[in-house]
Each structure stands twice: as structure tokens, then as C-alpha cells.
Amino acid sequence: xxxxxxxxxxxxxxxxxxxxxxxxxxxxxxxxxxxxxxxxxxxxxxxxxxxxxxxxxxxxxxxxxxxxxxxxxxxxxxxxxxxxxxxxxxxxxxxxxxxxxxxxxxxxxxxxxxxxxxxxxxxxxxxxxxxxxxxxxxxxxxxxxxxxxxxxxxxxxxxxxxxxxxxxxxxxxxxxxxxxxxxxxxxxxxxxxxxxxxxxxxxxxxxxxxxxxxxxxxxxxxxxxxxxxxxxxxxxxxxxxxxxxxxxxxxxxxxxxxxxxxxxxxxxxxxxxxxxxxxxxxxxxxxxxxxxxxxxxxxxxxxxxxx
Numbered sequence: 001x002x003x004x005x006x007x008x009x010x011x012x013x014x015x016x017x018x019x020x021x022x023x024x025x026x027x028x029x030x031x032x033x034x035x036x037x038x039x040x041x042x043x044x045x046x047x048x049x050x051x052x053x054x055x056x057x058x059x060x061x062x063x064x065x066x067x068x069x070x071x072x073x074x075x076x077x078x079x080x081x082x083x084x085x086x087x088x089x090x091x092x093x094x095x096x097x098x099x100x101x102x103x104x105x106x107x108x109x110x111x112x113x114x115x116x117x118x119x120x121x122x123x124x125x126x127x128x129x130x131x132x133x134x135x136x137x138x139x140x141x142x143x144x145x146x147x148x149x150x151x152x153x154x155x156x157x158x159x160x161x162x163x164x165x166x167x168x169x170x171x172x173x174x175x176x177x178x179x180x181x182x183x184x185x186x187x188x189x190x191x192x193x194x195x196x197x198x199x200x201x202x203x204x205x206x207x208x209x210x211x212x213x214x215x216x217x218x219x220x221x222x223x224x225x226x227x228x229x230x231x232x233x234x235x236x237x238x239x240x241x242x243x244x245x246x247x248x249x250x251x252x253x254x255x256x257x258x259x260x261x262x263x264x265x266x267x268x269x270x271x272x273x274x275x276x277x278x279x280x281x282x283x284x285x286x287x288x289x290x291x292x293x294x295x296x297x298x299x300x301x302x303x304x305x306x307x
Contacts, residue, residue, distance in 0.1 A: 010049045010051075010065070011049060011120060011128055011159045011160060012128070013049075014046070014048060014049050014122060014157075014159050015122045015126055015127070015128050015159075016126075017046045018046060018122040018126055018157055019126055020125055020126035021298070022042075022044060022298065023040055023042050023043035023044065023297075023298045023301045024043055024044045024045075024046060024157070024298060024299065024300075025039055025043045025044070025045055025046070025153065025157075025299070025300045025301075025303075026045075026046055026047065026048050026066070026094065026153055026157050026158070026300075027045050027046075027047065028047075028048065028066070028067060028091055028092030028094055028095035029069065029090055029091035029092050029095060030091075031089070031090045031091035031095065032091060032095050032096075032099045032101070035099055035152065035303075036152040036154075036300075036303035036304055036305060037302050037303055037304050038302050039300065039301065039302045039303065040301035040302040042301075043300070043301055043302075046157075047067055048065060048066035048067035048092070048094050048157070048158060048159055049065040049066070049067050049159060049160070050065050050067040050068045050069075051064070051065045051068060052064045052065075052068065052072075052073065052076055053065065053160065055076060055077075055080075057080040057082060057165070059134075060082065060164060060165045060166070060167075061117065061134050061162055061163065061164060061165065062076075062077065062084070062162070062163050062165055063118075063160065063161075063162045063163075064093050064160065064161060064163065065093070065094075065159065065160050066092065066093055066094025066097070066158040066159055066160060066161060067092055067093075067094060068092060068093045069090075069091070069092055069093075070086050070087065070088060070089075070090065070091055070092065070093055070096055071088070071090070073086065073093055074086075074088055077165055077168075078168065081167060081168050082165045082166060082167055082168055083109065083165065083166055083167075083168045084109070084115055084163050084164070084165045084166060085102065085103060085106070085109045085110050085111060085112050085114070085115035085163075085164070085166070086103065086112060086115070086163070087101050087102065087103045087104070088103065093161060093163075094158040094159075094161070096112065097112060097116055097119075097148065097149055097158060097161055098148065098149070098150070098151055098152050098153045098158060099150065099152065100112055100113060100149050100150025100151075101239070102264070102266065104194055104196075104232055104235075104261070105193035105194040105205055105207075106194070106261065106264050106266075107191070107192060107193055107194055107195070107263060107264065108169070108191065108192070108193030108194065108205065108207055109166055109193075110164075110166070112149055113146050113149045113150065114164070115163050115164045116132070116145040116146070116148070116149050116161055116162075116163060116164075117132055117133065117134050117145060117162045117163065117164055118130065118131065118132035118133050118134060118145060118161065118162035119131050119132060119144060119145050119148050119156075119158060119160070119161050119162075120158075120159045120160040120161075121148060121156035121157055121158050121159055122156060122157045122159060123156050123293070124156070124293060124294040124295065124296065124298055124299055128159070129144075129156065131143075131144025131145060131147075131148070132144055132145040132162070133162075134162050145161075147289070150305065151305065152300060152303045152304075152305055153299060153300040153303065154290060154293075154294065154299055154300050154303050154304075154305065155289065155290065155293040155294060155299065156293060156294075156299065157299060157300075169193070169207035169208055170208070170209055170210065171207060171208060171209065171210050171213045172193065172205060172206075172207040173205070173206045173207070173213055173217065173228070174203055174204070174205055174206075174228070174229040174230070174231050174232060175203070175204050175206060175217065175220065175226045175227065175228060175229055176201055176202065176203050176204075176226065176227050176228075176229040177201070177202045177203075177204070177220075177224045177225060177226045177227075178200065178201055178202075178225060179200075179225075180202055180224045180225075182195050182196075182197040182202040182204075182248070182260075182262045183248055183262060183263075184223070184224075185202055185204050185220070185224065185262075186204075186262055186263050188219060188220055188223055188224075189204060189206055189216050189219070189220060190216065192204050192205055192206060192207075193205035193206070193207045194232070194261060195261070195262040195263060196232055196233060196259050196260065196261060196262070197248075197250070197259070197260050197262055198233060198257070198258060198259050198260075199250070199251040199258065201233075202262075203229055203232050203233060204220070205232070206220070232259075233259055235259055235268040236256075236257055236258060236259065236268045236269050236270045237268070237270070238268065238269050238270065238271060238272045238273065239266060239267075239268055239273075240254065240258075240266070240267040240268070240269055240273040241265065241266065241273070242265050242266075242267055243265055244262075244263055244264060244265045246265070247260045247261060247262065247264065247265045247266065247267050248260065248262055248263075250267050250269075253267075254267055254269045254271070255269075255271050256269055256270040256271045257269065257270045258270070286305065
């Protein structure tokens with residue numbers, strides 16, 4: 001991790017807007033604004049810088065400002081036949097990272113936490129800090145990108161991230177099956193993009209080159225009664241974080257309608273997940289990290305990763 005005077009005027013302007021005192025928060029697209037609890041009313045609202053700074057398709061990395069919309073990022077990547085682990089359901093790059101929300105097809109794309117190679121953020125004392133690096137083997141010390149991912153902006157306000165990109169699959173096919181254990185479907189297909197389950201029906205994303213996709217579908221058809229689906233099911237509004245084993249038994253854990261991502265642990269439900277009782281040791285570590293990064297509690301005050 002390094003704390004340096006920024007030579008980038010755009011990020012320097014963002015740091016100046018954040019300042020060194022008073023409660024402050026970043027608002028992006030507002031699509032995940034309620035997560036983590038209500039923001040303290042006295043906090044100033046600032047906007048993160050926008051734009052793609054550098055994109056190297058051959059190296060499969062992209063440097064992008066936190067205020068850039070995920071839609072703009074995915075359009076730029078698609079021009080080179082690539083994609084990334086960030087979800088495509090709206091909002092900004094910074095918002096997706098600090099929430100730590102994975103794509104529906106996480107099994108095919110990987111997690112957001114693993115995709116974030118480097119972050120530049122403004123600290124609680126108004127300094128521009130760089131953590132991580134595009135070449136992972138040269139990085140030592142705290143793994144700041146993983147720490148910032150899912151932090152809800154309570155440890156630092158993101159200005160810019162370097163992301164790992166992925167080749168976009170040439171062919172993607174959604175299939176639907178009834179009365180089949182979704183874990184069996186996951187085991188039949190070689191590296192499915194996603195397996196979803198609502199307690200009755202299952203959806204599976206098969207992707208890759210056309211001959212491979214056809215072969216996987218043929219193998220599925222020999223084991224289960226499948227039909228072609230137009231896409232995944234509509235997702236309920238509330239996102240739950242469960243262990244993969246609990247997600248595969250979501251009908252026993254979640255009240256109301258749900259869609260569970262098998263093998264991942266994410267469940268979308270019509271009811272909000274109850275507030276978790278944090279493990280005392282984990283809570284103590286989180287409190288110490290918060291005090292280390294933001295001793296006065298001025299960054300996104302009112303937010304908590306436990307709510």
C-alpha cells in the first residue's frame with residue numbers, strides 16, 4: 001500500500017471534494033443505496049470521477065474510474081469480446097465493488113473480490129492511497145483491494161480500480177429443468193456459468209464454443225427433462241448471503257419466494273435477510289480495521305457491513 005500525492009488532476013479534485021473533515025459519502029447510481037443501513041443525514045454527498053483510463057485487452061486488465069457506469073464499462077469490453085466479474089444490473093463500478101455484488105453467472109466469471117487487482121481511494125484524512133497492483137506477484141503487505149471490496153465505502157472512498165477481464169463466451173444457452181436436484185445439474189455440466197433454483201424449477205447456463213455447448217446440452221438431456229429458457233428467472237429484490245450448503249437448502253432457510261445460486265451462496269428473496277449476529281472475534285477485527293482506516297467515523301457514517 002502506498003500513500004502518495006496524486007499527479008492525476010481528476011483524482012486530486014475528487015480528494016479535495018472529500019476533504020479532511022466532516023462526514024462524507026459517495027453516491028453513484030443509487031441502485032444499492034440502502035444497503036448497510038441508513039446514511040447519517042449530516043454527511044456531505046460527493047461523486048466519484050468517471051471514465052475508462054486504460055484498457056489493455058491483450059493483458060485482460062482495465063483501469064476505470066469508480067463513478068463509471070457498469071453499462072459503459074461492459075459496452076467497452078464487449079467491443080473486444082471481453083467481459084468482467086462486475087454485475088450488469090445498473091449502478092456504477094465503484095458501487096458494485098464496495099457492495100461486493102457478484103454477477104448472476106459468477107461460476108463462469110469469478111467473484112468481484114478476485115477481479116479487483118488494484119484500488120485508488122481517498123482516505124479519511126483526504127489522502128490518495130493506492131493498494132494492490134496489476135501484477136499480483138509484485139504486491140506485498142495488506143491486500144487492500146480485497147479489503148475494500150464489500151466494505152460499503154466505510155474504509156475509504158473509491159476513486160479508481162484496476163479489474164481483471166474475461167473472454168466473453170461465444171455461445172450462452174439458458175436451460176430449464178423441473179423436479180431435478182440442482183446440485184445434480186451442476187455436477188453434470190463442465191463449468192456451468194450458473195445454476196439457479198427456486199425450490200421447484202432449475203435454470204442452468206451452459207456456455208462456451210458451439211460444439212462444446214451442444215455436447216453439454218446432449219449430456220444434460222440424457223439425464224434430465226430440459227427445455228430451452230429465454231433467460232434466467234426474474235430475481236426477487238433482496239439479496240441474501242449464505243453458505244453454499246445453506247443456499248442449496250434455501251426452501252428451509254428463506255421465507256417466501258426465492259431464487260438460489262447453487263454452489264455460490266447467494267439467494268435473492270422477497271423478504272430481507274435478518275440482521276446477522278456477528279462472530280465476536282470477527283466483529284472485533286472489523287472494529288479495529290474501521291478505527292485504523294477511519295478513526296473519526298467520517299466515511300459513509302451510519303453504514304455497517306453487518307446489517
